[in-house]
Amino acid sequence: MFSGAQISLYPMTGDFVGVITKALEAFEPYRDRMRVETDDISTLIVGPPEVIFPAMRDLFATAARSGEHVVLHATISRGCPGEPDDGICDTSALGHHDMSAEQRIGEAIAAVKAAPMSDIEAAAQFSLYVMGSGDHMDEIYSCIDFLKQSGTFAKAKNFCTKLGGDAGAVFRTVQMAFCRFGPPEGHVTIDLTVSANSPSLK
């Protein structure tokens, strides 16, 4: 299994390089458990979900504490048939398809309730894609059931679901969607956008 994300951070300020550089310090506690590669468009992090989601959360929260309007985008993937296995991604957090959809939803809700708070208010939207099976929409609908009970659900939009709340709960919600829905060995991806300090909300 190969899992990771291509992430980009967009601070809407002339000092965007300063905000990004400072925010990247938030990766330090995770660097021995994930691989990091950067180019001019995005930063690749490769590691298991329980490492990459908290790393993304802390990157985002650190940038948001600048007070600037900041957005994080991530293309998150697991099980892509085109990617080689990588030991750094080993995890027991995926799928649990021996459990019914109802049980998986219950555990996911509990995990969001237990998420540590970050004191950063976040608005997010994401799309979950389950590839390579004829019943992909069943897993999507189970995931939507979970989202509606997650405490972070804001609304359904075309092509995606909108979330809101503390960044700690928001990132945990997306992590649960990624890990608990779609086959454990399947190809599952997420297209995630998280925003803080938007003037549109003032």
Added chain:
Amino acid sequence: MFSGAQISLYPMTGDFVGVITKALEAFEPYRDRMRVETDDISTLIVGPPEVIFPAMRDLFATAARSGEHVVLHATISRGCPGEPDDGICDTSALGHHDMSAEQRIGEAIAAVKAAPMSDIEAAAQFSLYVMGSGDHMDEIYSCIDFLKQSGTFAKAKNFCTKLGGDAGAVFRTVQMAFCRFGPPEGHVTIDLTVSANSPSLK
């Protein structure tokens, strides 16, 4: 069929609202052929591929002409089983699965060569997702064959493909990937990021 995109524009400047407002004027020639709805995270455009891709290109190019580092992100979708049919999306541009993969690749390459230039240098990366069929990777690999011959191919990255060149050719390349690969009536999505004026390239 329902098709459209959730798009966001990120100008890395304190005057991001001014750059976005000005860029949105680029939508004017397309407004009678697409529906537009905005919230604090993204703008939804609903319409056929031959309208929404040029609209995104012109939005991006107008923002990039500000000279600021700007990024456009789009979550593009067609055929999602959860979305209602919409007459505004009617198109004959999708799929062409009576043609072999080789023929589709040839036509896509020709379409990129014929794309109008915008005089904006763009770097992009995107992921194409073909849902609901067991052979989704065959269509992905055909699409990658096309990309490598498109004239805009930069490199393969984990989870996505990187493109570069004039914004006119780059957006046309992504449009061809969206329209010519994956079943005509199938659920196909793209996670697209396009960047201009990045200081990382200087």
